[in-house]
Amino acid sequence: QVQLVESGGGLVKPGGSLRLSCAASGFTFSDSFMSWIRQAPGKGLEWVSYISISGRTIYYADSVKGRFTISRDSAKSSLYLHMNNLRAEDTAVYYCASFGGYGGSMYYWGQGTLVTVSS
Amino acid sequence: SYVLTQPPSVSVAPGKTASITCGGSNIGSYSVHWYQQKPGQAPMLVISYDSDRPSGIPERFSGSNSGNTATLTISRVEAGDEADYYCQVWDGSGDHVIFGGGTKLTVL
Numbered sequence: 483q484v485q486l487v488e489s490g491g492g493l494v495k496p497g498g499s500l501r502l503s504c505a506a507s508g509f510t511f512s513d514s515f516m517s518w519i520r521q522a523p524g525k526g527l528e529w530v531s532y533i534s535i536s537g538r539t540i541y542y543a544d545s546v547k548g549r550f551t552i553s554r555d556s557a558k559s560s561l562y563l564h565m566n567n568l569r570a571e572d573t574a575v576y577y578c579a580s581f582g583g584y585g586g587s588m589y590y591w592g593q594g595t596l597v598t599v600s601s
Numbered sequence: 602s603y604v605l606t607q608p609p610s611v612s613v614a615p616g617k618t619a620s621i622t623c624g625g626s627n628i629g630s631y632s633v634h635w636y637q638q639k640p641g642q643a644p645m646l647v648i649s650y651d652s653d654r655p656s657g658i659p660e661r662f663s664g665s666n667s668g669n670t671a672t673l674t675i676s677r678v679e680a681g682d683e684a685d686y687y688c689q690v691w692d693g694s695g696d697h698v699i700f701g702g703g704t705k706l707t708v709l
Contacts, residue, residue, distance in 0.1 A: 517698065519644075527636070527644065527687050529698035541696040577643055584695040587634035587649035594643055 484508035484590050486578050491595030498568050498599070504561040504578030504592055511559040515581050517588060518552060518563050520574035520597075530576070531563065534583075546572075568599045603692050605701035612707045613678050621704045623671040623688030631690040633671040635664060638703075639684045647686075648673060675706070683708045 490502040504516070517532040531542045531552040540552055551564040561578050575596050579588035606624040613619040623633060635648035646655050648664040651671065661676045675682055688701040 519698075526685075526703040527638075527700040529700060532698065543697065585632055585691050587646050587689070588636070588644070589646050589649070589655065591643040591645065
């Protein structure tokens with residue numbers, strides 16, 4: 483069955499870095515656009531970034547631009563999010579999700595990984 | 602930037618119909634997707650492209666979109682439908698994904 487499994491979350495100090503991973507199985511990862519979406523405690527969903535199938539098209543939310551880097555490895559069916567210069571407001575559950583392309587819906591979601599930024 | 606506005610909460614009695622709105626300027630010209638999120642779980646797609654139901658989603662879930670309002674309608678509401686619901690669109694240039702603030706559906 484379809485699985486997206488995030489990992490790499492944890493407690494990090496402000497200004498620190500973290501790398502999240504998302505391992506995909508059960509569907510054709512190499513044919514899927516991928517995205518990261520986050521949810522702060524008790525808050526709504528916030529889109530973070532997406533990457534095209536080829537990896538050549540990438541976009542970021544203004545709140546993370548210049549600090550976060552999304553990447554993918556189709557050989558490993560994996561998605562990554564490198565997060566630098568973390569702030570308290572980056573504290574959230576981070577979900578990876580797949581979609582068919584621009585305009586499409588996020589049809590598969592992982593269970594999320596919690597990132598806590600605190601001193 | 603484009604903003605989607607949802608009511609924070611909607612309450613409905615079991616067996617009745619719940620309507621959750623998502624407002625945006627000329628949202629009828631966008632494709633709207635809807636997600637259900639139960640406590641402690643990841644979001645799940647319930648309606649795509651305004652009114653399409655993914656496989657496995659009950660027919661009780663339907664969607665519409667016109668003018669400045671998109672609507673998710675849940676007929677014959679059940680206790681298990683209690684959840685947060687989010688609408689989502691893509692901005693016009695395709696470089697940002699936008700979520701509404703979410704609506705908490707309470708089944709009385």
